[in-house]
Amino acid sequence: MDQKRELTKYLLLQNFKELMLKYSFKKITIQMIADGAGVIRSTFYNYFKDKYELLEYCVEDEIMSSAYELLDIDMELEAIKMIFVRLEKDKVFIKKAFEITGQNSFRGILSKAIGTMFYKMIKKHGLNISSDVNFLTEENIVAYYSLGLVSAIELWLLEHDKVCASEMFETYIYLMSNSVLDLMDYGINI
Secondary structure, three states, X not given: XXXXXXXHHHHHHHHHHHHHHHOOHHHOOHHHHHHHHOOOHHXXXXXXXXXXXXXXXXXXXXXXXXXXXXXXXXXXXXXXXXHHHHHHHOHHHHHXXXXXXXXXXXXXXXXXXXXXXXXXXXXXXXXXXXXXXXXXXXXXXXHHHHHHHXXXXXXXXXXXXXXXXXXXXXXXXXXXXXXXXXXXXXXXXX
16 A cells, blocks of 8 residues: 555656646646546645645655755765755756745745755754854754755756756855855955
């Protein structure tokens, strides 16, 4: 029975992704998703409450699950790189997904998932910050880094998609390892 459930969930997800390549998210109906998966409409609701929940599942299952597995074995950098690799593999779909805006935007769903990854890292390793800096709460740090990573992903896929995942990962790590002041050329040779 579990195998059948997983297959149905997989078929719903794959058909949803195919529909996203043909139609805008707003035009995709639950009936279209169910029909393409070979199930009746009510079956969809046994798995997801709406297409936004299906989109969240897509992010978790197809992008974040491998990253979480790498975190579990202390491979944090590889987890971040895996996100880039997974996104590159499905970049046409991801580009279309970034068109979903509003309260349940793809950007928001991806930010939340990446934020969960950063929370896991912090819980595992703690923070190394001065205790007298009140703004540097766990929540603010996670928000800063997850929004930064999602912005880098969006810029990469929508503006510079010829750059490969490995190169984008290296660029992201370089930017995270240096402040904007480190990157400036003040014109002073010391």
